[in-house]
Every structure is written in structure tokens, then in C-alpha cells.
Amino acid sequence: MSDHGMIIIGAGETGARAAAELRSLGWTGRITLIGEEAHAPYERPPLSKQMLQEEDQPSPAAILRAEQATEQRIELRKACKAVAIDTRNHRITLNDGSSLTYERLLLATGAQPRKLASPLPGSDTPLAWPSIHYLRSYGDAVSLREQLQPGKRIVVIGGGFIGLEVAASARARGCEVTVIEAGPRILMRGVPEAIASLVDARHQSAGVQFKLGSAISGMSSSGKEYLIRFSNGEALACDTIVAGIGAIPETALASESGLAVENGIRVDERLATSDPDIFAAGDCCSFPHPLYGGRRIRLEAWRNAQDQGTHAAGSMLGAAAAYAAVPWFWSDQYDLTLQVAGLPDAGTTTVHRSLGAKGDLFFHLTAENRLVAASGIGGPGIAKDIRLAEMIIGSQAVLDSKALAQPDLKLKALLPS
């Protein structure tokens, strides 16, 4: 026990939500929120969209403003890094050498962009250019947006969500854009092929070039431009390179402190780590999901970051509830909205429902006709149906798969009353 109360390491979406929730659940002791960035907690989703597209550079979209933190008595430590956890004495050490003791600790350390291998396989020249951009922080977005000038040739490495949102934003700024993807199609992870091909077509009609199934064999710089070489002998010249090739959970502090790590900081269904007084939530943790037979997953999504932050606050105060929220994420590219609720790869069959001009829905079912995921693509009008599907997934109801294909069947009618 200590007078330092609750400490949260990581001041992103998860950490900020946890801090606010601890206070609203009635915790009256100290709350310390420690973040490495110089900014108060801010939202990351705009970084790949509005932040890159708008003519004037937007400010960070604050989640917890300094005055809100003061009002809620949340001690916000910006530009501050926790370097060690002494689990036995409930003490953390900060990079300035000072230490704080905790009653309960939350690790909300997030994830970092995966970096290109350097040197590339088969090459002995390290990639040392600062000009390979990654996108995770407000600072990353500021330096990338400066490159997105009309007519500039931008190469995006990686056909995942970050890469494609950057590609759409770069086109909106009038850049020439090529997306390089090592896999046979874009959005290999988590999205059915039918949706990926609609996204692909939308990008192509916007003028984005794709190089799929392309292995990069080398890169060089002439001082004026970059040259990317491919294993099939082709080459591509460009002005700016952005890599969006996945993220790696930030687990170093946890593993150095002896906490279990398994594709992220390993937590139980309450989000407790292998130390009962330390919790982890958001992109940094892997957790067993009760709706999917206890399958251990790790999510990198805004909603999960918010919901797990809120849930972890309850667990830190002793709540026993399991975290069972249906996974959900969205991506906006041009006028297209894409939403996925649940885990599509948990299904064995897919049922398509056309919403006409509004878009398309895909329901993913188990062999027993239980809905495990729903994906939608189209205009913003798909959101209602995906939200309803999310509630049906949570109810674990068994459905009539043929009826699901009929647009006149109201999803609301399938909700258990």
C-alpha cells in the first residue's frame, strides 16, 4: 500500500480513458498518468486522415485536456518515461531517476510501427534514411504531411489499413501514389477478399497504382530521389517512402519486470497480468476472448483501446467482470467506409447482403450458424447494420443464414428482446 495510488503507464486512448474512469468509479486517491509524448492525450484515428488532408495543420484532438486533468485530479506527466518496475516493492522508476510507488499499476504502452528490416534481406547496406516515414504519433503525422505536396511521388509500403488511408490522403493532396504490397492482395488481415477488391477498385479509380506480390530487393538514394528495386528486376523512383507494415506491441518494460508476454503482455479475462496488482490494456496486451472460445487475441483498434481502458479501471478497483466486448474497427478511405465487427476468420461461411447504393454487408457464420463477425463496406449508411450485427454477435444467437441475405429482413428483429 502506498500514497501513490493508481499509476498508468502510457497516455494514449487507453491510459486516458482508464484515468478518467478510475475517477468516475469513485477512486479518491492519487491517479498518475505517465506519457512519453510532449502532448496531452490525443486521438490517433485522425492522424492518417484529417491530419494529412487538411490544408492547415490541425492541432492534436485532445482526449484529456490539461485543465480536465487538473479538475479530475489526474496527475499528467508528459514527456516522461517509466524505465523499470519493481513488482515486489510496488515501485516504478522514471527516466529522470525518480521513483513512484503504486497500489495498482496499468500498462497501456500501446504498440510501435514495425520497421523495415535493415539491411534488407540479401543486402548489406543498412537503411539509414530518416526519410522513411512511419505513422503512429502526432509528430509522425506532422513530418509526413509536409511531404504530401502536389505532384510528389509517394510510395506506400504495405497494403494494410494505415498504408491505404495514407494513400487516400496523399491522393487528396494531389500526390502520385504507388502502394507496394508483398502479399497477393491488399488487406490480407481481417477483411474478406470481396471487400478488399472493392477497396482496391476504389483506389485504382482514384489513380493509385498497386504493385502486389512485389518483393523489394533494395533501395538507394541519389540525394534527389529514392530508387526502390524489386526482385523481378523492376525499379521505381519516388520522393517519399512511407511504411505501414504492422505494429509491434510495446512489451519491453513488462518482460524486463518478469511479467508474462505472449504476442503482447499476457492478461486474463479481467485484464490482469501475471502479477495480480498490474493490469494491461489496449494494443499492448493479448487477452482471451470469451465469445471466441477463450481464443487469445490482440487488437489494434481505437474502440478496443477505449473500452479496455475503461474496463481495466474497474478491474484495478476489484471488479471481477470479464472483458467480452465484440471487436470492432472502421477505416475511411475517400468516400468509402469500411467496418468490421467480430473476428471474420472465426467463421466458416460468408453470407452476402446487398444494400444497393448504400453498400454491401458480409455475415460470417460458424457451421452452427452462429454469427461471429460482420463486415460492411459502402457509405456511412452501413454503420447501423454493423452495429446491430455487433449486438447479435454478442448475443451468440443462432440464425437462419438464408434470411440474412434478404435486405428486407430487419437485423433489429434478430436481437433477443
Added chain:
Amino acid sequence: MAYEGWIAACEEEDIEEEDVIRFDYEERTFAIYRSAKNKYFATDGFCTHEKFHLADGLVMGNHIECPKHNGRFDYTTGEAKRAPVCQALKTYPLKQESGHIWIRIN
């Protein structure tokens, strides 16, 4: 018939039970709701958190949920009910006559 200061927005039957539609007027956008008890309400069209149309969100009881970040409002009062929204939603007087819905937006 027309009313001083009132704008014809839609027909009662344009909105399904426990649902919402979008109504644009000049440069502004509104959301018009029909509750499960067939009462009608009007609010600003955009969420107070970010500019997303609430009419794309789901009506659940007296709440409207933003389609993007799941913030919630009580659409009968405008009160913010769930993070990330913290600022109330503006509501507007509404009246029904012979199946027509009118709102007063000034």
C-alpha cells in the same frame, strides 16, 4: 399550411419506428427521430465530438449512438450520455400536423 418560423422537415412515415433520418436545410444538418412510442424529436445532425452524421447511428430507446465513436446522447433532451461525447446536443422544437413534421430551427 405553413407556420411562422417553422420548417417542413419530412413526413411522419418517412421515419421507421425507433429510428432516425437526416434532414438538411440550407447550410445546416439535423437529425429527426421517431421513438419506439411514436414520439418525434429533432436535434443537430452532427455529433458534438466529431463531425459525423448522427442519422447514420443507431437509435436505442431514448438514445442515439454516434456511428463512429459510439458516443451517446439522449435525443429527447440532448444530454451527453457516454464518452467520448461530453458536450450536449442541441435540440429543436418539433410539431406534427396531418402526418407532416415541422421543426423550428432559430
